[in-house]
Amino acid sequence: MSTIIPFTFPETGPAIYAVRFSNDVVKVGYSARPLSRLRVHDRAARQMGIQIVQAWASEPHENARKNERLLIDFCAANAPRVTGEGAGEYFAGIDFGDVVEYASSLCCELVAPAHPQPAxxxxxxxxxxxxxxxxxxxxxxxxxxxxxxxxxxxxxxxxxxxxxxxxxxxxxxxxxxxx
Structure with missing residues (x-):
């Protein structure tokens, strides 16, 4: 895995995430298994000769799918998509700090931790x-x-x-x- 910054991602979701690559492209998305998803992006980046330089993930929360859509819309309104208009979750030249700030501001209905059931x-x-x-x-x-x-x-x-x-x-x- 890229070692420039040690990333802390939750093992399980659902969660939203953002990843910035060394070519200044930002990928945003949703995952039920954020840490595993980060590894997939890292492997794909290394195959293209780039690496992950920044990454962020939310805490697991119930409305992550809805928040993913809001995050994609935010990015689309502020930067061009790498994959062309109206498709994809990769954005060129958007400020990663702005993406994380916006994503962090979204309402998160946290997933309730599993409580042991009484006997x-x-x-x-x-x-x-x-x-x-x-x-x-x-x-x-x-x-x-x-x-x-x-x-x-x-x-x-x-x-x-x-x-x-x-x-x-x-x-x-x-x-x-x-x-």
């Missing part, structure tokens, strides 16, 4: 609590005790076909009876 009781017949409640084992445990039904795409209850899958920690299963 839920998965069985009324025993006190088994799964620390990862939405595991297949936890769901099958609920089916086995009649607390959850599985309905196929035709509307038929197919729970009985799955009911034999009870974890050994279930006291009702150890006693040989189910609710």
């Amino acid at each position: 839920v009781k998965t069985c009324a017949a025993c006190d088994t609590v799964h620390d990862r409640p939405l595991t297949a084992q936890g769901l099958l445990h609920q089916v086995a005790h009649g607390e959850l039904r599985i309905i196929d795409r035709f509307g038929r209850d197919v729970s009985a076909a799955w009911a034999g899958a009870k974890p050994a920690t279930c006291s009702a299963a150890l006693e040989g009876g189910a609710r």
Whole structure:
């Protein structure tokens, strides 16, 4: 990767980004995987004998697609497209600082960080609590005790076909009876 400036990009998105190459062309866009996308641009630049000299990415946010469109429109209003009128996300001679300032000003509805779900009781017949409640084992445990039904795409209850899958920690299963 280009080593002129160490770039910090999020691994996952969705996010918008801007990259300035050594030939003074700026590329703006959207990516669900910004760091991976930066690597793709770096590899392509090196194949053309240029390198990335500046790069910026937003924090992951929900409205990144909409913001990409706004960022492209901003760049198109302020610089010619390298690929011709009305197409592409590469712009010649636009000030990278202005691009980043505009992109940073866009409203970002941040992606909510994943919060661990609280443990839920998965069985009324025993006190088994799964620390990862939405595991297949936890769901099958609920089916086995009649607390959850599985309905196929035709509307038929197919729970009985799955009911034999009870974890050994279930006291009702150890006693040989189910609710």
